[in-house]
Amino acid sequence: MNRAGAYIILSVIFVTGIVAAFFVGISVGSPLSTVVEELIVEEKSERKVPRYAYTAYDRAFYDAAYEGVEPASAQRVKSAIAAHHLVAAKPIATVFETLAKEKPTTVVIVSPNHFDRGRSPAQVSFGTWQTPYGDVETDVEIAKALEKSIAILVHEEAAAPGEHGIGALTPFVARSLPHARIVPLIVHESLTPEDAEAIGRAIATQFPDAIMIASVDMSHNLPQSAAAFHDEVTLRQIAGGGADTINLEIDSNAALRILQSFNETHGTQMWQSLHHGSSMEMGLTDDWRENTSHILGVFIPGEPDEEPFASLHVVGDIMLDRRVRQKMETGGVEYPWKEVTRFLRGAHLRVGNLEGTVNEQQSTHTVNPPFRFVFSPSAVEAMKPYIDVVSLANNHSSDVGTAGLRETRERLDAMGIAWFGGYTESSPRFDATVNGIDLSLIGYHQFQPNVDALEREIQTANDEGRFVVVLPHWGAEYVAKPQPNQRALAQRMIDAGADLIIGGHPHVPQGIELIGDVPIVHSLGNFVFDQEIPSTWNALTLGVIVQRDRVILHLLPVGTRHGQPTPLSDADAAAVRERVADVSDASIQDDVRRGVLTVPYVQ
Numbered sequence: 001m002n003r004a005g006a007y008i009i010l011s012v013i014f015v016t017g018i019v020a021a022f023f024v025g026i027s028v029g030s031p032l033s034t035v036v037e038e039l040i041v042e043e044k045s046e047r048k049v050p051r052y053a054y055t056a057y058d059r060a061f062y063d064a065a066y067e068g069v070e071p072a073s074a075q076r077v078k079s080a081i082a083a084h085h086l087v088a089a090k091p092i093a094t095v096f097e098t099l100a101k102e103k104p105t106t107v108v109i110v111s112p113n114h115f116d117r118g119r120s121p122a123q124v125s126f127g128t129w130q131t132p133y134g135d136v137e138t139d140v141e142i143a144k145a146l147e148k149s150i151a152i153l154v155h156e157e158a159a160a161p162g163e164h165g166i167g168a169l170t171p172f173v174a175r176s177l178p179h180a181r182i183v184p185l186i187v188h189e190s191l192t193p194e195d196a197e198a199i200g201r202a203i204a205t206q207f208p209d210a211i212m213i214a215s216v217d218m219s220h221n222l223p224q225s226a227a228a229f230h231d232e233v234t235l236r237q238i239a240g241g242g243a244d245t246i247n248l249e250i251d252s253n254a255a256l257r258i259l260q261s262f263n264e265t266h267g268t269q270m271w272q273s274l275h276h277g278s279s280m281e282m283g284l285t286d287d288w289r290e291n292t293s294h295i296l297g298v299f300i301p302g303e304p305d306e307e308p309f310a311s312l313h314v315v316g317d318i319m320l321d322r323r324v325r326q327k328m329e330t331g332g333v334e335y336p337w338k339e340v341t342r343f344l345r346g347a348h349l350r351v352g353n354l355e356g357t358v359n360e361q362q363s364t365h366t367v368n369p370p371f372r373f374v375f376s377p378s379a380v381e382a383m384k385p386y387i388d389v390v391s392l393a394n395n396h397s398s399d400v401g402t403a404g405l406r407e408t409r410e411r412l413d414a415m416g417i418a419w420f421g422g423y424t425e426s427s428p429r430f431d432a433t434v435n436g437i438d439l440s441l442i443g444y445h446q447f448q449p450n451v452d453a454l455e456r457e458i459q460t461a462n463d464e465g466r467f468v469v470v471l472p473h474w475g476a477e478y479v480a481k482p483q484p485n486q487r488a489l490a491q492r493m494i495d496a497g498a499d500l501i502i503g504g505h506p507h508v509p510q511g512i513e514l515i516g517d518v519p520i521v522h523s524l525g526n527f528v529f530d531q532e533i534p535s536t537w538n539a540l541t542l543g544v545i546v547q548r549d550r551v552i553l554h555l556l557p558v559g560t561r562h563g564q565p566t567p568l569s570d571a572d573a574a575a576v577r578e579r580v581a582d583v584s585d586a587s588i589q590d591d592v593r594r595g596v597l598t599v600p601y602v603q
Contacts, residue, residue, distance in 0.1 A: 050127040050157050054167030057086065059132035062171050065089035071097040074298050078102075078268035079212040079259055081238070083294040084111070084168040087284055091275035091296045092169070096176035098274070098298055099211060106139055106210040107173060107180045108203055110259060111165025112252035113188040118158035121191040121254070122150070122199060125160040125184045129167060133174035139181040142207055146183065150202050152195045159186040165215040165252075183210070191254040193244040200261025208266070214259040218295050219249045221342055223288040223570045224280050225595050229543035229554040230346040231276065231293050233311045236545075238295065241269040241304030245435050246311070249346030263299050270302030280570075288569055308436025310467070312544040313347040313556075314502050315565075316524035318383070318390070319355040320375040322365050323530035324563035333382035336528045339566040340558070344386045347543065348434045351441065352527060353471065353504045354380075354390035354419070357400050358408040372399045377411055384417055389430055393421030393443025394473040394505065421471075424448040426457045431466065437546050440466040442498075446474035446489070446505075455496040462497025465603055467546050470498045473505045475523055478535055481583045482510050482522040490520045499601060500551060502542060507531060509540045509557075509576065511583035512592055517599045519553060526560045537561040538568065538576045546601070553597040555580070 069090060082095045099107075113123070124143045129136045147155050160166065166184045173182060183203075187196070203210060218234055219227040230249040237248060241260055247253050263269045278293035279285050320328070320336070328335045337344075344350055356373030358380050366372045373396045390412070398405050405423055412419045420430035421443025430441040440461035444454050454470075461468045470493050475486050490501055494515050501520040503510070507529070510522035525539030543554035557576040558565045568576065573595070581592040591597040 050125070050160065051130060052127050052161060052167060053130040054164065054170060056168075062089070062132060062175060065093045066097075066175065069093045069097055071101055072272065072274055072298065074098055074272045074300050076102070076268075076301055077211070077298045078266050078300070079214070079263055080296075080298045081214045081216055081256075081259070082169060082296055083217050084165045084215045085217045085279070085292050085294060086168055087279050087282060088275065088277065088294040088296065091277075091294065092172055093176070094274055095296050095298065096172040099213075100176045102211060103179070104177060104209070104211045105180050106142060106183065106207060107177060108183045108185060108210050108212040109166055109169055109215055110185045110187060110212065110252075110255040111163055111215040112255060113159050113186050114163060114165060114251070115159065116188065118156040118186070120152065120154035120156060121188040122153045122195065123156040123159050123186045124153055125157055125166070125186065126155060127157065127160050127184070129170040131171040131174040133171060133178070136170040136173050137181050139183055142210070143183050145206065146203065149206065150199055152191070153185070153199060160184065169213065169215055185258070187252065187254040187258065189252065189254055193257055196254050196257035197244070197261040200258040201265050204262045204265035212259055212262045214252070214255045216255050217251050218293040219342070219346070220251065220292050221289050222249075222291060223567050223573060224278065224291065225554070225570055225573055226343055226556050226567055227278055227291060227293045228596075229556060231295065232545065232552075233346055235273070235276070235295060236309055238297075239271040239305040241306070246348050247345055249342055268299045268301050269304040270300050271297055271305070272300060273297040288567065308548065310349070310434035310437035310439060310546045311347040312349045312351055312469075312542075312546070313344060314524065314542040314544060315350070315352045315387070315527040316504050316539050316541070317355040317507065317526050318352045318387070318528045319373055319396075319526075319530065320379045320383075320528065321356055321363050321373045322367070324528060325363055325376070325379070327563050328379055333379050336563055336565070337382065337386050339564055340386065343558075343567050349432065349439075350386060350388045351471075352387045352390050353394055353473070354392060354397070355394055355529075356396045357398075357404045358411045359400065359404060361400060371396060374400060377415075380411070380417070381415055384415055387417070389418035389420065389441065391421050391441070391443040391471050391473075392419050392423070393426060393445045393471070394423075395445060395447050398423035421445070425450065426454045429457055429461060431461070438464070438466040439546070440468045442468065442470045444470060444472040444474070446472060451489070451492060455492060458493060458496035458498050467500070467601070467603075468498050469500045469502065472501065472503050474503055475506045475510065477506050478508055478533065479506055480508055480510055480579065482513070486522055487513070487515075487520075491515060494518045500544070507533075507536045509538070509580050511580060511585075512588065512597070513585040514588060514599065517601065519551065519597060519599055521553070527558070527565050528563055529560055530563045538572075539565075540576070540580065549601060551599050551601045555592065555595045555597070
């Protein structure tokens with residue numbers, strides 16, 4: 001209704017209402033009064049429809065993005081993942097041209113809430129977006145219907161202004177889908193998986209002709225080698241149809257969960273990848289802190305790829321006393337983790353070696369034997385968002401005696417941080433079924449040896465059909481080349497049924513070898529530590545992907561100086577891997593230099 005028409009109708013109704021009220025006494029709240037109120041609200045809402053504009057690029061930019069673009073061969077496309085980082089404009093255009101074949105009239109765009117605006121974790125906008133190709137309007141009727149039927153979804157405009165997760169895609173809507181209106185959803189990462197699933201299911205059920213686009217960029221602010229590991233995990237989760245078992249290293253797990261629920265309801269879970277790249281691979285930056293990766297594609301009718309896999313990110317020694325404690329006293333308990341927040345996301349399990357005890361005792365800042373490492377509970381609590389499970393099979397877990405080890409275990413239990421092993425024993429082991437893969441983590445402290453008990457623990461886990469990871473605390477400190485006794489002990493572990501061995505204690509990364517098809521990463525080195533010996537300042541972390549038939553290892557170096565691990569640039573990481581390759585098996589040296597090692601696995 002235009003304004004002139006509304007005012008004419010309002011005038012007629014107003015006069016009629018006055019006359020009727022005079023003769024028959026109509027009151028506020030009566031049907032006639034309600035009609036007047038609704039028309040006033042409608043007119044006000046028409047005047048107040050918010051208008052937004054994404055003006056970062058002009059029409060020539062988008063025209064150039066479409067040059068030479070052809071739709072993908074996919075048919076009956078129901079949904080898509082599109083980046084909103086416009087360095088990927090041409091792949092985005094490919095996605096939209098592929099969607100155009102379906103001639104949709106309603107497009108639901110699900111965006112991250114990049115700036116944490118508004119009150120609800122799930123918001124819908126009624127706005128109109130100005131683009132170089134004309135306006136893109138919201139289908140307000142559908143938006144209101146969804147708001148009414150989904151309790152968590154609230155109409156708010158607080159997040160819409162400047163939200164590039166929506167705005168960046170509207171020019172593509174206007175050009176490729178000129179007859180479509182959008183339903184813009186802006187979701188925060190605090191949205192629960194259950195609520196995300198409910199939103200996706202409700203949209204698919206109530207508006208079956210709508211298509212959905214998850215506006216999601218992938219790994220951020222990581223060196224390319226680390227981004228490659230995270231993106232491999234993300235691609236597997238996308239193809240597998242389920243993102244509820246993991247927080248991926250992407251900018252909106254909530255948006256992806258809504259999309260996957262929508263797809264499951266429609267039976268359109270077959271993924272067709274159209275693009276995978278990053279700003280570093282495109283040569284747009286050589287600074288890993290500016291790197292963003294992109295995965296774009298569409299979903300068509302069919303089943304997901306349900307091949308099970310488990311992902312682990314294993315880090316080295318974590319020591320939260322001495323100078324690290326001092327850093328936390330001045331910089332806060334988050335100090336050790338500030339540079340690895342995104343680096344440690346995106347794996348099913350994050351594993352480390354907790355090199356000390358947890359209690360309220362006073363630190364004595366020991367730098368010479370006998371050491372006495374004590375970690376404040378608040379410091380260990382701050383570790384919880386980044387590390388899921390820790391080994392206590394090391395030479396410092398009993399620094400304050402047997403009672404101290406018992407207290408450490410009790411405090412970790414209370415915090416919800418899983419642990420395994422101990423100062424003198426390999427039991428208990430840590431068992432978990434991760435995304436369809438049965439795993440066991442088993443610790444071993446070489447300097448309080450009980451090899452027979454270790455072999456029994458490995459054999460039991462192996463007999464249960466588990467993928468067995470052994471984390472021995474062994475070797476000579478500050479020596480990069482593995483020692484013969486390490487290899488002999490590794491052979492016994494493998495004979496008992498170990499599938500992967502990841503060592504620690506030397507404080508420096510050591511060489512990697514294969515015994516049969518079992519990889520032995522002899523030492524990762526430090527992760528959070530305060531040593532001032534230069535050889536300890538660079539270390540490895542290990543990204544692990546376990547499938548039914550293979551194991552993939554990603555070597556992900558970090559700098560560890562001053563107790564604050566930081567991803568290394570790709571050039572610096574290559575230098576670390578080169579040094580590790582020099583003391584590794586000749587047969588895998590090229591793989592070590594490349595940073596990815598794949599070996600067959602047979603249970």
